[in-house]
Amino acid sequence: MMQHRWPVVGLGTLWLVLIAGPGLAVGGELLPPDRPVEQVVDHYVNERLAGAGVAAAPVADDANLQRRTLLDLVGRIPTAAETQAYLADSSPDKRVRLVDRWLNSPAYVSHQANEFDRMLTPDSKGGMREYLLQAFQEQRPWDQMFREMMLGRDDDPEQKGALQFVRTRxxxxxxxxxxxxxxxxxxxxxxxxxxxxxxxxxxxxxxxxxxxxxxxxxxxxxxxxxxxxxxxxxxxxxxxxxxxxxxxxxxxxxxxxxxxxxxxxxxxxxxxxxxxxxxxxxxxxxxxxxxxxxxxxxxxxxxxx
Structure with missing residues (x-):
């Protein structure tokens, strides 16, 4: 899977972190950094489920996985043509390529800007979204975005929108x-x-x-x-x-x-x-x-x- 520097890959991922996160402290030592990311996620989620005495749900079928992936990453369900093409694909890495495709799409950038705009400035009449669109498009690190939201300058067009977080509060x-x-x-x-x-x-x-x-x-x-x-x-x-x-x-x-x-x-x-x-x-x-x-x-x- 390609490596990305996106601050977050979707609100569904935030939910996953909230579920698995407490297990990190309970489980003690972290897994080595060279383990594939999907194995690491499975490890901590399964550890958390086992600790709570909950049986994991079965692996989602292709149609469900595609639907959930698009809802999470771009905020919509697949079209009929997209669904048919994905179900007809027999490649062993089709799920990895599905995620990579949409992480690298303009739709992902737009959806993340919408989600973060609602989260960071729900009472704003605009300004923050344009900043977020540019920041996500440039793959700015989250610490840089935090600094710009806290310390941005009104006279800098690239940072002006970031000040909406402070301005509205x-x-x-x-x-x-x-x-x-x-x-x-x-x-x-x-x-x-x-x-x-x-x-x-x-x-x-x-x-x-x-x-x-x-x-x-x-x-x-x-x-x-x-x-x-x-x-x-x-x-x-x-x-x-x-x-x-x-x-x-x-x-x-x-x-x-x-x-x-x-x-x-x-x-x-x-x-x-x-x-x-x-x-x-x-x-x-x-x-x-x-x-x-x-x-x-x-x-x-x-x-x-």
Whole structure:
């Protein structure tokens, strides 16, 4: 089978990962990397089924496999002509070639863009899909796409659409924090917004507000996304104690950053007057100095990606 760098090959595959994934931890050691991928998948799925006392379903016949493959990869069932041609094919590698054919098709790119658009920006009126189409067509790695969605530039046509993820959530930083955690890290930390998680002690309020601190300076104004110079996050624990949040990853690693105080209302008013006097029409962020910004960006990239 050909090798692909697609971030995901379909929502059906996501389901498979969710089913087999817990078995990886239960099974202990990983299989060697030179094993064929289909054997590896079968191994972990069967291990999981055996642990649950469930008998595996029989191998799907050709018609069912073709139908499921196309639904997963391109979002439609086969045409009558496609079905007849596939059933008439007696080649031993026909199933492998079926998958390769559709993974390399424009229909796959379009379907993935649609699926990820609905998942990442369900409330958006457009913008993200065009970015996703180009990204999937170019086979951009997922870590690069993540960076572009978090740190993309409005003045870069290739990244502008990626900012829809932040742009559509910037008015609600709690939502931005949790949905980033759910969609990119697979962790729902919304419970830790009000108190430490009662069933998962590894998730505390410090984790929620530590993640929120990465977005604390973010704002959106008229479609423009920017970052203020200030934006400290504080929270109150259930016992009434107040805390200043640090930039913190889910691993517990923290990052030191310059502590810039928020301007007074008078300073903000004066700033807006200066902007109007200069004839500026676009919102202008309170920008941190380049040295501080690049220092912070270096730590974020090194520790997370």
């Amino acid at each position: 910037a008015a609600d930083l709690d939502k931005l924090t949790n949905e980033t955690s759910v969609l990119f890290f697979g962790v729902n930390i919304s419970c830790a917004q009000c108190h430490d998680h009662p069933l998962a002690p590894e998730w505390t309020q410090h984790h929620f507000y530590g993640m929120k601190s990465f977005f604390a300076r973010t704002f959106e104004n008229g479609g423009f996304v920017g970052e203020r110079e200030y934006g400290l996050v504080t929270f109150e624990s259930v016992d009434g104690e107040k805390h200043d949040a640090d930039l913190m990853f889910f691993t517990g690693t923290t990052i030191d950053e310059p502590k810039n105080e928020e301007p007074t209302d008078e300073q903000k008013t004066r700033f807006r007057e200066l902007v109007r006097a200069a004839g500026q029409h676009e919102p202008i962020a309170y920008l941190i100095g380049e040295r501080e910004f690049y220092s912070l960006a270096f730590h974020v990239t090194r520790d997370t990606l």
